[in-house]
Amino acid sequence: MSTEFIIAAIITVVGLTTPILLAALGELVVEKAGVLNLGVEGMMLMGAICGFGATVSTFNPWIGILGAAAGGALSSMLFAVLVLELNSNQVATGLALTIFGTGLSSLIGLSYTGFIVPVFGSVFPASLANDPYLKVIFGYSPIVYFALAMVPIVGWFLKSTRSGMILRAVGENDLSAHSIGYSVKGVRYAAIAFGGAMAGIGGAYFSMVITPMWAEKMTAGRGWIALALVVFAGWRAGRLLVGAYFFGILMALELYAKASGFSFLPSQFWAAMPYLMTVIALSVISMRDRSGGNAPACLGKPFLPST
Amino acid sequence: MAIITRRTFMQAAGAAATLPVLGNKAFAADKVKIGFIFLGPVGDYGWTWAHNKGREQVEKELGDKVETVYVENVQEDASAIPVIRDLAQQGCKLIFTTSYGYMDQTIAVAKEFPNVKFEHCTGYKRADNVATYNSKFHEGRAVLGTIAGKMSKSGTLGYLGSYKVPEVVLGVNSFALAAQKQNPNAKVKLVLIDSWFDPPKEAAATETLVNLGCDIVTTHTDSPGPLQILEQKKLYGFGQGADMSRFAPSAHLTAIEDIWGPYYVERVKAILDNSWKSTDTWDGFKEGTVKISPYNKAVPADVVKLADAVQAGYKDGSYDIFKGPIYDQAGTLKVKEGETMKLADLAVMDWFVKGVESAA
């Protein structure tokens, strides 16, 4: 294997991983606040179309990405109002949000089918970004660096900041957080909006970076993978990065195995491998660490203060 | 900056967006209703988009006599039955079910409505009121293979497919055989991604094929995603189902276009003059069902000549890519010198020819 070969493979892995990493980071914060939002797929699609639409209107992908974040966050607010104000069931409301996002993005998208948009320029000088070797570090879309930067930021926020501590407290024991005087709803609104924005940016990575176009349901189920990754990571930002890349590498391996003509096993085996390996890997991790991760104690439960 | 207006590119989507209102009821009742069942959304760029183009042509040419209705995103499960039945109950005289997965459902509903005619695309089960139709996409693949075999520097070509179904197998073999006519050492690396539509996976699979040495990649999935990747990498590829050059002006060498309009118009006319019969149609270049988009200027003149010769050969019957000798992947002789595979054998082909590297 030549260096060029490995570099090209790494670039593919980064492309496969970045959108699910973004969406999963957002969902991590949501879940840490004690809310389970299964609407990731719907929010990603809303982000994909809003980012795309904003870019078509402004010719500026930076404004586009803001549009994607806004689209994801706005659609997440539908979910937030229902689960926070009206205590509706989170699992069902999240699934309804996915149906809603799929439908609305398709409807908005009818006016944007067939457009192509300008893509992000490189953040680094062309000499670095286009260098046959250095491009493995400098040659990506700005969104990739944003996603990577968000991993330590989210980790640091949750672990070391006062706001992060409050957010975790709300997720672990909403009633006592409430009795100390923290605004449980306020924290959860903010977390859900952040989750929506990150899912939106993740979705826009499909419509603005990988394949700059809009097509119905173009996220092809990656929102579900993002949800699984949060669990895989045991609700830790660092392990989320590892988990996302682990999954990304397995997805690329499927393609490499097929393209290399590995016919000693049915091709379906290669396609099932990323999912099987995720289950096996989490089982092995769990054998050593029986805690089941840092699942927030209030995850998915309604907040019912007595006063 | 290239922006395509909806008018020039996505008339189908535009029609859906403006949500047409039914015309005067009494007037509408006088028209013959024609129904369409679509697998994807009409804006999928690929399969359904092409069928919807055909529907639009029916509206355009026979709009004064017929009215068309369609249902999109119909799943290939039991719930397709009520949708097909619905169209029959609403008075459709002819119903096109445009995906293989509607075969048994079409037959089932056809039994209930002996006076309604049905046309099932790509299937093989017929009845007195059920016809089948298909397109010889593989003829187009032979043109693409000719271009790819001649233009590829590495001699390694990529083929991105959906599932191992006869249509894809035929496409792969036709492409590989045509390429080998230009370059006897040409190899085709095949990746089947288990989906007709998954832009991120299509993009990643294209990158993978390129990294494994393919300098031209053809796609047998529905999104223009792979072409966009090839454009970024300054390599070449082909459009699938429709001219996709807008998405990749330099990479898009040409495309196979599915042209269903003439067939649909012909069959609707047969309904209007009561001459409809259950038939099995498998049309190609000759009948105009398969069309090749304008060539990119990157295709050299001599390659254009070769590609045009293949098209001309199919049109006058002098060319057939499935002429022996043909060997399978293991090197066994499957079709002897001088023999040509019959249509019936092509329809069930499930083995790949020599030079195809695949996991399945």
Place this chain on the structure above:
Amino acid sequence: MRIKLEKRPEPSTVMQFVTPVASVLLTMLIGVIVFDALGIKGGRAVTDIFLTPLLATYKWQDVAVKAAPLIIIALGLSIGNRAQIWNIGAEGQYIIGALAAAGVGIAAGGAGGGAIITLMILAGIVGGTLWAVVPAFLKTRLNVNETLTTLMLTYVALQVLGYLVGGPWKDPNGRNFPATAPLHADQTLPILFPGTTVHLGVAIALILPFVFWIIMSRSVFGYQIRVVGSAPDAARHGGFDAKQTIWLSLLIAGGMAGLAGALEFAGALKAINLGFPSGYGFTAIIVSFLGRLNPIGCLIAGIVLAVTYVGGQIAQTTVHIPNSTAGIFQAMMLFFILASDILIRYRVRFVASPKATPLPAAGE
């Protein structure tokens, strides 16, 4: 003056019926207004989505066939959902159930009749159950979160299906399309009303909710599930084994999903191809919650969802709304129903000053 939510001492029985109906009516009203604004005949669109499937007798069979798998899967999921076991992989269990039934059918060769059909159905239940054994085992032994395992195994089930129908079980007369051979006529489920598509599975979907209702309300097991779900600590003191609850709720959900898959295969589709999995396992999660985890609720919710699916398709042909619009409409109805749930347990009070109203302790 401000609005205050006040917890009711008892969940309101009246509201349990009023709120969903009001939600649907509200969705219809908004639909008329929005569609009219978009230039579509709003009244006609809303009628076709919500009423035609119920009023036109010839549409009943479609609603019934569509609702049956949703109801059966939702029944099984409700048990786990009550006990806070989140199985989001019913789709995979549904697929494996159908494949198991197909396996029996193929193994039986030309043989058919009641015994073979019964065996096929049982195989479906066993298949779905076995597919749920893995998450149950991993959850109880290694504390591996079941949302991840059930979801991932759904993707694996899809590949198992792809392998079997494209390989060993491929119909030899099927022109090499990846699909099983169509079932023999005497291997398919009996049709309940001649001339319709209403098969035995519909009857099972109608009876099972009552069976579940009796089990859940009258048996120790039902009590156990309720206690474990609402108060795990109390359950432990009460001597209920949390692991046993995990096992039972996952296996029952798997078995029900497998049953639904087998019935859909043997009753409706009669062959398995790549288009067989169509998301019933995911939609059933909504049905389960919409039915408030109550067996009879699941029955009603399954029918409501089936009506909007069938109606959405009718509206596509009559008023030409795109498929996506039907989806938005369905989501809107779900949002309203979920939002109005609060009125069952709370009443709205208009109070003069924001003084604290003592409420009883919260909890399910």
